[in-house]
Amino acid sequence: MKKLVAYFSASGVTKSAAERLAKAAGADLFEIKPAVPYTRADLDWTNKKSRSSVEMNNPASRPEIAEQISNIEDYDTIFIGFPIWWYVAPTIINTFVESYDLSGKTIVPFATSGGSGLGKTAEVLIPLCPYANWERGKMLNHVSEQELETWANRF
Numbered sequence: 001m002k003k004l005v006a007y008f009s010a011s012g013v014t015k016s017a018a019e020r021l022a023k024a025a026g027a028d029l030f031e032i033k034p035a036v037p038y039t040r041a042d043l044d045w046t047n048k049k050s051r052s053s054v055e056m057n058n059p060a061s062r063p064e065i066a067e068q069i070s071n072i073e074d075y076d077t078i079f080i081g082f083p084i085w086w087y088v089a090p091t092i093i094n095t096f097v098e099s100y101d102l103s104g105k106t107i108v109p110f111a112t113s114g115g116s117g118l119g120k121t122a123e124v125l126i127p128l129c130p131y132a133n134w135e136r137g138k139m140l141n142h143v144s145e146q147e148l149e150t151w152a153n154r155f
Contacts, residue, residue, distance in 0.1 A: 002074050004072075004078045005027045008093060013083065014082060014112045015031070024145065024149040025079065025152035025153065030069055034063050052085060055090070062094055065096060065099065077106040078105055078106070080093060084116050089124065093125065094124070097132075098128055098129070103131035104132070105133065106132070107132045107134050109135075113139060
């Protein structure tokens with residue numbers, strides 16, 4: 001059973017969580033990078049005209065991803081990580097799950113956040129990829145190495 005940790009990180013917090021998770025799970029690591037990198041101004045959620053605000057207010061938004069995974073079929077379990085934006089995953093995650101046939105694969109979301117939980121993440125992502133086996137997601141902000149390892153190896 002081969003595992004992959006695919007993640008999008010805007011500020012480095014999710015990257016750190018993804019690296020810890022990949023180590024704990026014995027998984028490969030893949031960064032979901034936007035084709036057009038986000039600037040600090042793009043990420044200003046207090047500005048209704050910032051790129052992230054515009055994307056998150058448009059359910060059809062699908063930011064382009066810079067690189068694709070060529071061997072996605074090799075993985076049985078895919079952990080997908082992201083920061084929580086507006087109580088859901090950033091729309092680049094929608095792009096990611098719609099870019100591959102993940103039918104029959106185990107998908108495990110994980111996230112980081114300054115204060116909120118996973119919110120409506122599952123309600124948005126599961127319909128985009130209904131033939132995958134979605135597992136309950138987890139916030140990885142403040143988990144110990146032991147808790148992370150125990151959780152990661154359930155899948």
